[in-house]
Amino acid sequence: MRTTYTGRRARVPGEGHRSHNEVRGEVYGSVVQAGSVQGGIHIGAPPAAVRQTPWQLPPLVRVVDRSSELAALERHRARAERDGRPALAAVSGLGGVGKTTVALRWLHGLRGRFPAGQLHADLGAQSPDGPEHPGEILARFLRALGIPAQQVPAMLAERTVLYRSLTADRSLVVLLDDAATAAQVRPLLPGGGSVVAVTSRSRLPGLIVDGCYPLHLEPLAPEAAVELLSDTLADGRVGDEPEDARTLVALCAGLPLAVRIAGARLAARPGRRIATMVRSLAAEHQRLEALAIDGDHSVRAALDLSYRTLPPPAARLYRLLGLHPGREFDASVASVLLTTEADAARALDILHEASLLVDAPGERHRFHDLVRLHAAERAREEESPVERAEAVRRIADHYLASATRAEEIIDPQHRTMARDYGSVPVLVADMGAGPDAALDWLERELPNLMAVVHQARSAGLPTVCWQLADALWPLFLRRKFHDDWCAAHREGLAAARDLGDTVAECRMLTSGGLGELDAGHPGRALAMFERAAELFLGRGDLLGHARTLNYRGLALRGLGRPDEAAGYFARAATELPDHGDRRAGALARLNLADLALTTEQAGEAGQTDEARQTGETEEARQAREARQIVWAEEAIRHAGAARTTLLDVGDTYNAARAATLLGRAQLAANRPGQAAELLSSALAVLRGMTANYETARAVEGLAEVSERRGQTDLARTHYQEALDLYASVGRSGYDEAEAVRSRLRRLERGGPDGS
Incomplete structure (x- = not known):
């Protein structure tokens, strides 16, 4: 006989104290031997458990575009089956992303393989009353499996042991919905070869220790979200308004709950166009309000549950x-907003x-x-208005200080203007070592930097606006983000004018004008440079005015007025050193060299085309070549002087540009050996700066040297690299890329004349 004895004294009203004795457990045979016993003896066996097959899973709803996730879950189950262990998977994701839907689709599909039944429990992680205690869930599971209520053990540990004993030889599927923690889940894991799916807004990393397969759901792709909208409406409106349907699901950001709500609201109004719903969601501050229906299905409510x-x-x-x-953002932004990096x-x-x-x-x-x-x-x-304003300022200062640090690393010769930060210490991002890393950081953060520029004026931070546009100069100059270049300086110019700051206004006019010029708008650029010249003269700033001479020359050249451009470049080359800026004077001479070389190349192309059409006499050929040499020597003189000065002032980037131009001029003067040496030296510097446009010019020059020497394969390789580099900078390299393609085609045909 195996028994458990419990004895207690109970006070029954009107009867004083009375003993109550019970013998629990299994009794074998018909004899019980006991010593002295007070009160009655009750001997009995527990009522026999009735083996039940529960089918508790909620109904299945249609699943859209989750085939890869379902396949991954099934692969995990098959591996677990081969290994002879239970299959445990945790499906996590944002509220409303469809975690329960995916889990149900998987588990419903297993019914034929798991005939012992299905268990389901809502663990209540988001419940206002707090998560369910696992002991309560176990009690329900035990009753569902056939244990009478009076035989359910009182203690959690005993319930867990009994539950695992009952499920050791059963093939069940179990859905544990909305779990709070791994500790809440563990007692609910059955024994044997069962399959368990856990859903949670938390990723539950603690369950991985238990052999759990983690599956994190992302929002739906656009086409799948449109399919879900069509499934919700089911009246043809999606097919009639496909563009508006795509816009609608984009505003829902692919969140299935949001798409379903938008579809349900439209379904309730059969005559309403999808475009009307799009307009109601377009205003960001109203979008969460619009994504609600019947008071109990709401994106805001789903997110509130996670937030609480x-x-x-x-x-x-x-x-x-x-x-x-x-x-998006990196960890440094969080550190800006909280007290310490560890807290963040x-x-x-x-x-x-x-x-x-x-x-x-x-x-x-x-x-x-x-x-x-x-x-x-x-x-x-x-958060109070003051707290919000302080947070916005800390974020803006962080990006401004970080961009300024990148500017200093990339272009130490650039005249960085003073920066104005708030009262809180500023955190500068870790962007790695060297100019390349700083450029990469600027490019990676460009969407955020531009977002700050666009936000700053409305946030009451006009100084941040123009100063951040100014700090982005090295990135714009080297990687040619023309749309952002022009947009940033338009915002910065408006901010400078709001402040009445003419120094800042001049900076935005000149830097922004160069962006317009590089983007192919020389007329706009010239107007900006001329306005800056007026402001500089009005302030008595002769150096600033002299700098606009160079800029105006560039705009006039872009407008097809080379003689006027040459006059401005020559004035700038003289006046800038006189006013104390040797570097800018050298850049003016570099522009004179480029203009001379362009004139020589244009003359060569025109004369060669004419010669091909009419024939060229020996005398005409000699005269043409003599003119080319004159222009080439002019370019060599200016480029050589510019390079010497730029090396002297430590401007390695522009010195490399000068070496490229000098090499191309030497080639035009029929000195390929000197050209190759100069172009190779320029390339060694430019490759380390990730300056794709200037690198392409040097590589193209080497291709021409190789072609001149009859090294066709090497020339083809260089031309292809130059073409790829020009293509990488977009509009800035379009004309050059077309010229390189023409040369590649010529090489493929077999020679200059196509023979």
């Missing part, structure tokens, strides 16, 4: 990051675990668009 679970530091970081103007790192981890942030390439972080709107909304509700 955050500890205070993570919740505050979430709110303040909602004020960040860009789409912990808070970022919590936001990721809660699926409120997602990873972006390069160890960066990104909000889903609707989450960003929710975070900004929470900031407006819970």
Whole structure:
């Protein structure tokens, strides 16, 4: 006989004390031997459990575009089956992304393989009353498996043991929905070869220790989101308004809950066009309000549930990051907003675990668009106007200081103007060592930097606006982001004028004018340079005025007025050193050299074309070649002097440009050996600066040297590299790229005359 004895004394009203004795357990045979016993003895066996087959999974809804995720879950299950162990998977993601839908689709498909039943429990991580205790869930599971209520053990550990014993020889599927922690889940894991899917807004990294397969769901791709919208509407409107449908799901940012709500609202209004819903969602501050229906299905409510679970530091970081103007950011931005780097790192981890942030390439972080709107909304509700303004200023100062540091590393000769920061110490981003790393940082952060530029004036930070545009100069000059170059300086110019700061206005006019010129708008550029010249003269700034001579020469050249351009370049080359700027004077001479070489090349091309059409006499050929030598020598004189000065003042970038021009001029003077030496030296410097346009010019020059020497294969290789480099800088290299393509075709045909 195996028994458990429990005895207790109970007070029953009117009867004084009475003993109650029970013998629990299994009794074998018909004899019980006992010593002295007070009160009655009750001997009994527990009622037999009735083996039941529960089918508790909620109904299945249609799944759109999750085939790869479902296949991954099934591969995990098959591996677990081969290994003879349970299959455990955790499906995590943002609220409303479809975690439960995916889990149900997977588990419903397994019914034929798992005939012992299905268990389901909502663990209540987002419940207002807090998460369910695993002991309560286990009690429900035990009853569903046939254990009478009075036989369910009182202690969690005993319930867990009984649950695993009952499931050891059963093939079940179990859905544990909306889990809060790994600790809440572990007691609910069955024994045997069952399959368990856990859904949670948290990634539950602790379950990986238990052999869990983690699957994080992202929002739907655009086409899949359109399909979901069509499935929700089911009335043909998506087919009738395909462009508006794509715009609508983009405003929903692919979040299935948002798409379903938008579709349900449209379905309730059969005569309403999708374009009308698009207009109602277009205003960011109204979008969360519009994505709600019937008071209980709301994107805002789904995000509120996740937000309420955050500890205070993570919740505050979430709110303040909602004020960040860009789409993604690195950890340094979080450090700017919280007290210490360690606090920021912990808070970022919590936001990721809660699926409120997602990873972006390069160890960066990104909000889903609707989450960003929710975070900004929470900031407006819970942070004071002063706190919000301080956070925006800290973010702006961080980007301004970091861009300025990159500017100093890349172009130490550039005249960096004074920067004005707020009262809080400024954190500068870690961008690595050297000019290349600084350029890469600027390019990677350009969307954020431009977002700050566009936000700054409306945020009451006009000084940040023009100073940040100014700090981006090295990036624009080398990597030719023309649209951003022009847009940043338009904003900066407006900010400078708002401030009445003529020094800043002149800087924005000259730097911005160069951007317009490089983008192919010489007329706009000339107007900006002439306005700057007026302002410089009005202030008595003769050096500033002399600098505009060079700029005006460049614009006139772009307008096809080379003689006027040469006059401005010559004045600048003389006046700038006289006013104390030898470097700018050298750049003016570099422009004179380029103009001379361009004139020589244009003359050669024109004379050669004419000669091909009419025939060229020996006398005419000699005269043409003599003129070419004159122009080439003029270019050599100016480029050589410019290079010497630029090397002397430490401007290695522009000295390399001068070496390229000098090499091309030497080639025009029929000195290929000297040309190759100069072009190779320029290339060695430019490759280290990731200056693709200038690198392409040097490589193209080497290709011409190789072609002149009859090295056709080498010339072809150089031309192809030059073509790739020109293509990488967009519009700036379009004409040059076309010329290189022409030369490649000529080489393929077999020679200069196509023979």
